[in-house]
Amino acid sequence: MSRLPALLAAVVALxxxxxxxxxxxxxxxxxxxxxxxxxxxxxERYQAAADWSEAHxxxxxxxxxxxxxxxxxxxxxxxxxxxxHLFSGTKSFSCALAQSLVAEGLLELDEPVANTLPELxxxxxxASVTVDQLLHLVGGVPGGKLALTIQAMKENxxxxxxxxxxxxxxxxxxxxxxxxxxxxxxxxxxxxxQRKTGDDPLVWLQGHVLDPIGxxxxxxxxxxxxxxMLAQGAWTTPNEWLKxxxxxxxxxxxxxxxxxxxxxxxxxxxxxxxxxxxxxTFWLNHDVDRDTVDLxxxxxxxxxxxxxxxxxxxxxxxxxxxxxxxxxxxxxLDLVIARQADxxxxxxxxxxxxxxxxx
Numbered sequence: 001m002s003r004l005p006a007l008l009a010a011v012v013a014l015x016x017x018x019x020x021x022x023x024x025x026x027x028x029x030x031x032x033x034x035x036x037x038x039x040x041x042x043x044e045r046y047q048a049a050a051d052w053s054e055a056h057x058x059x060x061x062x063x064x065x066x067x068x069x070x071x072x073x074x075x076x077x078x079x080x081x082x083x084x085h086l087f088s089g090t091k092s093f094s095c096a097l098a099q100s101l102v103a104e105g106l107l108e109l110d111e112p113v114a115n116t117l118p119e120l121x122x123x124x125x126x127a128s129v130t131v132d133q134l135l136h137l138v139g140g141v142p143g144g145k146l147a148l149t150i151q152a153m154k155e156n157x158x159x160x161x162x163x164x165x166x167x168x169x170x171x172x173x174x175x176x177x178x179x180x181x182x183x184x185x186x187x188x189x190x191x192x193x194q195r196k197t198g199d200d201p202l203v204w205l206q207g208h209v210l211d212p213i214g215x216x217x218x219x220x221x222x223x224x225x226x227x228x229m230l231a232q233g234a235w236t237t238p239n240e241w242l243k244x245x246x247x248x249x250x251x252x253x254x255x256x257x258x259x260x261x262x263x264x265x266x267x268x269x270x271x272x273x274x275x276x277x278x279x280x281t282f283w284l285n286h287d288v289d290r291d292t293v294d295l296x297x298x299x300x301x302x303x304x305x306x307x308x309x310x311x312x313x314x315x316x317x318x319x320x321x322x323x324x325x326x327x328x329x330x331x332x333l334d335l336v337i338a339r340q341a342d343x344x345x346x347x348x349x350x351x352x353x354x355x356x357x358x359x
């Protein structure tokens with residue numbers, strides 16, 4: 001969700017001659033959400049927030065209250081049908097993927113990952129890590145090599161099999177002790193889903209979660225072995241991303257139907273002892289000890305206190321990606337906010353949310 005660190009930026013520059021991956025097929029707006037524009041002071045808040053967003057790299061800003069889009073604006077030549085790379089905003093789909101497996105009786109979050117991936121049984125640390133710890137990014141595996149991080153940005157990825165690469169990663173910490181952000185945990189989870197279901201993880205996600213809510217993607221990056229990049233691969237529009245936000249806000253319910261069991265997303269919005277501000281693939285508006293949890297890469301977060309800012313509800317959580325792409329979910333205010341952007345070093349989550357909420 002942060003700026004690229006200097007070393008990663010250098011790697012991107014060195015690979016700049018490779019063709020940029022793009023899934024540009026338009027996704028026209030469907031009739032899922034009515035357009036009921038806000039008025040008065042509420043509209044003024046959203047307009048001020050959109051102005052600020054555009055001045056800080058924003059391409060779109062949509063606010064949904066209840067089941068209605070009450071504000072939307074597009075910038076930089078984009079429109080409602082233009083898909084955009086979610087980058088690490090992709091990660092939060094794995095909450096629903098995991099919970100769908102739980103609902104089908106194929107997975108328990110507290111089961112050891114090595115039960116399904118015996119390749120991890122050789123090291124006492126990886127042998128004992130649970131699915132819950134893995135997806136909280138506190139399993140003990142490091143985040144992942146830079147090459148894994150930039151794979152979804154370029155055509156013809158050079159790492160042939162991301163899942164195999166992560167299965168061979170060296171564990172560095174005891175489970176539950178340290179927060180490590182990056183693609184390794186998601187690659188391991190993808191491999192686990194393959195073994196559990198005998199199916200492609202993205203095919204399973206599409207059939208059990210995305211299709212039931214009508215969520216369309218323009219494309220999803222895969223490695224040469226065909227593995228979907230669960231950490232950073234999805235492309236879609238803000239209108240489509242809102243659908244996932246509503247499913248999460250309403251705790252698995254969609255249009256009166258329970259797509260995932262009650263409590264599924266509430267469970268995903270619980271942090272860990274090692275990082276109270278990161279749940280099961282979502283960022284949470286909690287305070288965190290910045291001396292013990294390394295947030296140096298995440299300079300868009302508030303410098304102190306709750307990571308999305310004082311005054312933002314404590315139940316707020318977010319799917320967040322590089323270039324400041326955000327899906328904010330605020331259950332107590334019945335709001336979902338989608339923002340897509342090209343990145344700006346001055347962007348701050350708390351400043352945007354303060355404008356939207358009138359704090």
